[in-house]
Amino acid sequence: MSRRVGMEASFAIAEAVKLAEAEVVAAYPITPQTHIVERLSEMVADGEIDAEFICVESEHSAMSACVGSSAVGARTFTATAGQGLELMHEVLFVASSSRLPIVMAVANRALSGPLNVWGDQSDVMAARDCGWIQYFAENAQESFDLTLCAFKIAEDPQVLFPVMLNIDGFFVSHVVEPLYLLEKEELEGFIPPYQYPFPLDPRRPVTMGAFAPPVLCTETRKALEVALQGTRETILRVWKEFGDRFGRSYKPIETYRTEDADTILVGIGCYTETASVAIDTMRARGEKVVMVHLRLWRPFPFPEIRAALQGAQKVLVFDRCIILGGPGGPLCSEIKSALYGEEKKPKIFNFIGGLGGRDITPRQFEDMIARGREILDSKVTVEYETIGVRE
Amino acid sequence: MVTAADFESKTEIKWCPGCGNFGILAAMKDALAKLGLSPEKVLVISGIGQAAKTPEFMQCNMFHALHGRALPLATAAKIANHNLKILVNTGDGDCYGEGGNHFMHAVRRNIDLTVLAHNNMVYGLTKGQASPTSERGTITRVHQHGVIMEPFNPLAVALSLKAGFVARGFSGRMEHLSSIIQQALQYNGFSLIDVLQPCVSFNHVNTHRWYSERVYELEKENYSPADYMQAMVKAQEWGNRIPIGIVYKQDKPSFTDQVFALKDGPLVDRTYSPEPLRELLKEL
Ligand SMILES: Cc1ncc(C[n+]2csc(CCOP(=O)(O)OP(=O)(O)O)c2C)c(N)n1
Ligand code: SF4
Numbered sequence: 001m002s003r004r005v006g007m008e009a010s011f012a013i014a015e016a017v018k019l020a021e022a023e024v025v026a027a028y029p030i031t032p033q034t035h036i037v038e039r040l041s042e043m044v045a046d047g048e049i050d051a052e053f054i055c056v057e058s059e060h061s062a063m064s065a066c067v068g069s070s071a072v073g074a075r076t077f078t079a080t081a082g083q084g085l086e087l088m089h090e091v092l093f094v095a096s097s098s099r100l101p102i103v104m105a106v107a108n109r110a111l112s113g114p115l116n117v118w119g120d121q122s123d124v125m126a127a128r129d130c131g132w133i134q135y136f137a138e139n140a141q142e143s144f145d146l147t148l149c150a151f152k153i154a155e156d157p158q159v160l161f162p163v164m165l166n167i168d169g170f171f172v173s174h175v176v177e178p179l180y181l182l183e184k185e186e187l188e189g190f191i192p193p194y195q196y197p198f199p200l201d202p203r204r205p206v207t208m209g210a211f212a213p214p215v216l217c218t219e220t221r222k223a224l225e226v227a228l229q230g231t232r233e234t235i236l237r238v239w240k241e242f243g244d245r246f247g248r249s250y251k252p253i254e255t256y257r258t259e260d261a262d263t264i265l266v267g268i269g270c271y272t273e274t275a276s277v278a279i280d281t282m283r284a285r286g287e288k289v290v291m292v293h294l295r296l297w298r299p300f301p302f303p304e305i306r307a308a309l310q311g312a313q314k315v316l317v318f319d320r321c322i323i324l325g326g327p328g329g330p331l332c333s334e335i336k337s338a339l340y341g342e343e344k345k346p347k348i349f350n351f352i353g354g355l356g357g358r359d360i361t362p363r364q365f366e367d368m369i370a371r372g373r374e375i376l377d378s379k380v381t382v383e384y385e386t387i388g389v390r391e
Numbered sequence: 392m393v394t395a396a397d398f399e400s401k402t403e404i405k406w407c408p409g410c411g412n413f414g415i416l417a418a419m420k421d422a423l424a425k426l427g428l429s430p431e432k433v434l435v436i437s438g439i440g441q442a443a444k445t446p447e448f449m450q451c452n453m454f455h456a457l458h459g460r461a462l463p464l465a466t467a468a469k470i471a472n473h474n475l476k477i478l479v480n481t482g483d484g485d486c487y488g489e490g491g492n493h494f495m496h497a498v499r500r501n502i503d504l505t506v507l508a509h510n511n512m513v514y515g516l517t518k519g520q521a522s523p524t525s526e527r528g529t530i531t532r533v534h535q536h537g538v539i540m541e542p543f544n545p546l547a548v549a550l551s552l553k554a555g556f557v558a559r560g561f562s563g564r565m566e567h568l569s570s571i572i573q574q575a576l577q578y579n580g581f582s583l584i585d586v587l588q589p590c591v592s593f594n595h596v597n598t599h600r601w602y603s604e605r606v607y608e609l610e611k612e613n614y615s616p617a618d619y620m621q622a623m624v625k626a627q628e629w630g631n632r633i634p635i636g637i638v639y640k641q642d643k644p645s646f647t648d649q650v651f652a653l654k655d656g657p658l659v660d661r662t663y664s665p666e667p668l669r670e671l672l673k674e675l
Binding site: 028029030031034037038041042044045046053055057058083112115 | 439455457458459488489491514516517518520521523532533534535536
């Protein structure tokens with residue numbers, strides 16, 4: 001039976017990787033991800049998991065090593081954060097375009113500069129277009145469950161894409177929470193044995209990383225995009241199957257307090273848990289606010305977002321990243337593009353906050369919602385507002 | 392007169408009490424003051440790590456860069472303004488691991504700057520994983536059964552790439568280290584000082600005491616740093632006796648000496664004047 005334990009999300013991810021029987025872990029230490037791989041290396045050393053732990057000298061090497069081990073047919077896991085993810089950047093594209101089902105946990109962290117080791121979503125947002133399936137876990141339980149799902153999704157013959165599981169640096173990665181761990185027997189058959197269809201194998205030679213001249217490149221990139229969009233069905237199926245078997249199901253977007261609403265707050269990542277406290281307080285006062293939070297980020301859940309925001313009058317989007325020189329927050333930009341073609345469009349306003357680990361209290365979320373409604377009732381003159389900024 | 396106090400910063404120092412970095416910081420300030428280099432003439436560049444925090448705790452020009460990337464930044468800063476005295480503060484992970492590629496090419500380029508590699512044989516900042524200089528068998532949370540790779544030998548690598556100034560210091564011998572830093576800063580070209588630095592939190596083998604019992608100063612032996620082959624032999628000496636001091640020194644033109652365009656002074660001081668070029672083009 002599943003066991004209820006108190007555990008850090010980082011360790012919960014390591015437990016899931018162990019249950020998934022990953023064969024290779026290649027990683028480089030970086031705060032706030034380090035606990036995940038330290039726990040895994042302990043497990044490898046203690047023989048709890050029959051895997052090879054490759055210590056490398058940079059994240060560029062870590063992801064390159066993952067590409068190598070995945071290409072020869074080993075179930076491969078890594079984890080990183082912030083600068084580490086950015087240093088992997090060019091290799092991320094190689095992993096996805098080579099259709100290698102690597103699983104990576106990212107403890108989201110701010111990017112330099114200024115130098116900051118705390119959480120925000122600048123790292124994943126800068127890597128959002130790298131062709132990986134990307135989703136978010138908001139607490140330890142989700143981190144555990146969704147790591148297990150990540151292997152099943154990535155390796156599905158209909159998918160064969162790498163999967164990036166994002167958790168907030170510190171606020172999720174380092175927090176000890178109660179969660180249910182699954183036992184090996186319970187999981188039986190959930191993750192089938194790994195069988196990469198075209199491993200590098202001298203008995204059946206294949207070519208990887210081949211050159212594509214202009215006459216082929218467009219078709220290849222288009223095929224990649226079609227394939228990535230096509231992973232949606234499997235993602236939904238796996239999350240549903242997980243729910244059917246273990247009682248916790250996941251959806252591309254989750255809604256909180258769906259009752260009639262005039263204002264919808266949209267967010268992604270763990271701060272939405274704080275926001276839900278504000279939503280409760282406001283609803284108790286009779287205010288019609290609800291929340292929609294995205295779990296799936298890539299492929300972007302266009303149909304689900306359109307359905308969830310249909311009929312809303314006001315939409316407030318909360319981002320934990322600034323797209324420098326762009327339209328404000330990346331999530332809001334995506335939401336706007338999803339709704340642009342709709343006949344009945346809500347008014348949308350963007351807030352940015354929680355950068356570099358700055359906390360946002362439920363009270364601040366309440367103020368933000370009130371302020372957002374006020375702005376949308378008058379004339380919107382700016383792209384976004386920054387919460388709590390000292391100017 | 393410049394004194395070490397001129398480099399004193401108000402920033403609270405965030406190193407563990409007893410960390411070898413304190414000795415290195417003190418030696419550095421002492422060396423700069425003894426050479427009469429005032430804070431505005433000095434540029435301290437670092438990567439990321441405990442060692443790389445050093446410039447934050449000093450009063451002078453500084454750039455705290457990215458993990459492993461201090462050297463390319465320092466190289467270009469020197470080329471653009473070769474009047475600056477540049478000191479790079481880096482860790483063994485920062486310099487020989489993540490920045491290993493840059494290290495090799497900075498040596499080859501013979502750019503005139505001084506590298507102080509705070510070598511604690513672990514990744515201190517990220518809490519004690521093995522670094523490139525960790526010895527075989529080192530046990531860490533990640534290497535539970537001990538490191539199975541050969542350690543990186545910074546002195547031998549620098550020598551093999553024909554570095555002109557290769558030295559080793561110990562953070563526990565402040566005056567000796569200061570003297571090496573002074574000579575390195577006066578040397579025209581790339582100078583490496585690998586500094587043995589106890590990490591009281593994560594390296595319980597190579598402690599202050601461990602080093603104190605083993606290090607000996609080359610200057611006190613009949614040792615000539617001019618002999619390349621002998622330097623190679625010294626670079627391999629590690630165990631009951633560990634040499635500190637200048638292992639190899641050889642004068643040769645530095646990178647900026649060899650670039651014709653820099654003969655008339657630093658690039659940053661030049662004004663943009665394309666007129667003569669226009670005249671030349673007319674002639675064609
Ligand atoms: C790209 C990137 N990867 C990883 C890190 C995390 N990190 C910071 S310092 C460090 C290693 C520090 O070791 P070392 O250079 O030996 O310096 P020390 O802290 O021991 O002085 C690591 C892995 C980072 N900041 N950036
Ligand atoms: S962890 Fe080690 S290197 Fe870092 S400050 Fe403490 S003693 Fe120094």
